[in-house]
Amino acid sequence: MPSYYAGTANDAPARPQLTNEERCDVCVVGAGFTGMSAALELAERGYTVIVVEAERVGWGASGRNGGQLVNGYSRRLREVRKHYGEETERAFAEMALEGQAIIRERVARYDIDCDLRVGNGIVAMHHSQMREIEDRVNEWHRHGHDAMRLIGEDEVRDYVNSDRYVGGMFDPLGGHMHSLNYVLGEARALEQLGGRIFEQSRVVSIDRMAKPCVHTADGLVKAETVIVCGNAYLGDAAKDLSSRILPVSSQVIATEVLGEDEAARLIPSDYCIEDIRYIPDYYRRTADNRLLYGGGTVYGGNDPSSIEGKILPELHKTFPHLKGVKIDFAWSGNFALTMTRYPQMGRVSPSVFYSQGDSGHGVTTTQMLGRRLGEAIDGQLSKFDVFEKLPNIPFVGGKLLRVPYCVAGSWYYGLRDRLGL
Numbered sequence: 523m524p525s526y527y528a529g530t531a532n533d534a535p536a537r538p539q540l541t542n543e544e545r546c547d548v549c550v551v552g553a554g555f556t557g558m559s560a561a562l563e564l565a566e567r568g569y570t571v572i573v574v575e576a577e578r579v580g581w582g583a584s585g586r587n588g589g590q591l592v593n594g595y596s597r598r599l600r601e602v603r604k605h606y607g608e609e610t611e612r613a614f615a616e617m618a619l620e621g622q623a624i625i626r627e628r629v630a631r632y633d634i635d636c637d638l639r640v641g642n643g644i645v646a647m648h649h650s651q652m653r654e655i656e657d658r659v660n661e662w663h664r665h666g667h668d669a670m671r672l673i674g675e676d677e678v679r680d681y682v683n684s685d686r687y688v689g690g691m692f693d694p695l696g697g698h699m700h701s702l703n704y705v706l707g708e709a710r711a712l713e714q715l716g717g718r719i720f721e722q723s724r725v726v727s728i729d730r731m732a733k734p735c736v737h738t739a740d741g742l743v744k745a746e747t748v749i750v751c752g753n754a755y756l757g758d759a760a761k762d763l764s765s766r767i768l769p770v771s772s773q774v775i776a777t778e779v780l781g782e783d784e785a786a787r788l789i790p791s792d793y794c795i796e797d798i799r800y801i802p803d804y805y806r807r808t809a810d811n812r813l814l815y816g817g818g819t820v821y822g823g824n825d826p827s828s829i830e831g832k833i834l835p836e837l838h839k840t841f842p843h844l845k846g847v848k849i850d851f852a853w854s855g856n857f858a859l860t861m862t863r864y865p866q867m868g869r870v871s872p873s874v875f876y877s878q879g880d881s882g883h884g885v886t887t888t889q890m891l892g893r894r895l896g897e898a899i900d901g902q903l904s905k906f907d908v909f910e911k912l913p914n915i916p917f918v919g920g921k922l923l924r925v926p927y928c929v930a931g932s933w934y935y936g937l938r939d940r941l942g943l
Contacts, residue, residue, distance in 0.1 A: 524853065525774070525853035525855075526851040527701055527703070532707075534579065537578075537721040538721070540738050546571060546718075546743065547745065547747065548569050548746065549572050549745040551749065551750045552573075552751035553705075554583060555583075555705060555889065555892070556877050556888040556895075558579070559891070559893065560893075560896050561708075562711055565712050565717045566896075570716065571716075573709075573719045573720070574738065575721050575723060576723065578722070580702045580705040582754070583855045584705045584884075586854070588814065589698045589699050589700060589794070590642055590794040590804055591697040591698060591699065591794070592794075592796065593618055593622055593642075593693060594618050594883065595614065595618070595865070595881075595883055595887065597881075599611050599618075602614045605862075613908040615667070618667065619667060621886030621887055621889040622697065622889075625704065625886065628707070628711065629699075631711075632708075632710070634703070634704060634708070635703060635707065636707060637703070637808070637809035638704075641694050641697055642696030642793055642795070643696075643793045643795045644691050644692075644796055645682065645690035645795060645796070645798065646690055647797060647798075647799070651798050651799075656672055658670075659672045669695045670691050670692070673692055674688075679790075681791040682788070682795050683789070686839060696793070724759075726759065728748060728750070728759060730871040730874050733746060734874050736748055746873065747899050750874065753879070754767065754858040760876070766878075768858070770819050770858075772816055772818065772882070773818045773820075773832050773833055773853075773854050774815070774852070774854070775814075775834070775852045776812045776813070776852075777812050777815075777850065778848040778849070778850050780812060785813065789806065789807050792807055801817065801819050803817040805837075805840070812850070815833060815840075817832075817833060818832045829853065857882050858878050859879065860879035860881055862915055864881070864912055865880050867895070867906065867909040868909070868910040875898065877894075891909070
């Protein structure tokens, strides 16, 4: 069964396979959110850019996610301060809203048809979770991000019509969109600026010389600089990078068309919604009035035996009257988890840059990090350095035990969520 995004995507050309030798200023490995954001940033700055993709544009996590524009990172700003100091926390906070602004800027500039909508909410199931949400709102306000609003039990149904929640925080600077159509729009914009994209061209090796080379099975790109953006789908092209992350699959379903009235009854605000649990549910209305609902994780990146079996029990708890509704789409996609839950960005040689590991917060973060990569290659390193200086801590247990370690951690935090702690 294809994803909702693949089943409803805008028309896009099949790009050629790389079969000979090409030259450019910058070669980008991976045509997902990070790669296309960086490529477009560089093309706008006048660089010649080639993107090399193993499958098709947006085939990986960028075309399989929940489509939610949620500002911030996978971990709290206070955790940044705790581990890396106040200066790094301030830098993270200053960049926290940049990703959504880039998306809106590019949608407008390049006329990208991706059903972009306004607003996201993070909701609480228990009053203990509301205390956590209130603390988050105060944290955003301390950093000057005043748009986030705390909503109590008396108002939460104006945003999402479920008995499950006691309140939440709602951000008009968040939003949601058709993820695949957005990245396809970025690809079209890149080509309008002279960039080239090669699909079905899996990278097998990267020579990290002063002037690096990117090798596929049938072709070669010689560049001044390379950016590696394969994330959870990088494979063996750069084993030292893929060993620093853990692929994690998340599952998503989309219902049959419910009709405008029913969709509006479920989520009157048309915001995207996620809950605050360690492993959250996330959902939203689509432009054609379906309910798109995701959640659950499988560490290691494997698919569960039944995607519907994993997601439907939670959907029915949120909206009990949807029991029996037909499911038209069910799919899975992998994101890259880091041990710290912070993104990893840096250089593996003076001319080979990388970005990976957004840890489930990639829709907006990738856009910001793509801009950081473009700036760095153009000689502006101050914001890039904030991320490059962060240590890449390996997973406890190494390659063999990292999955059991993460499963044990998720079980512990899941138990806390169930007990309302």
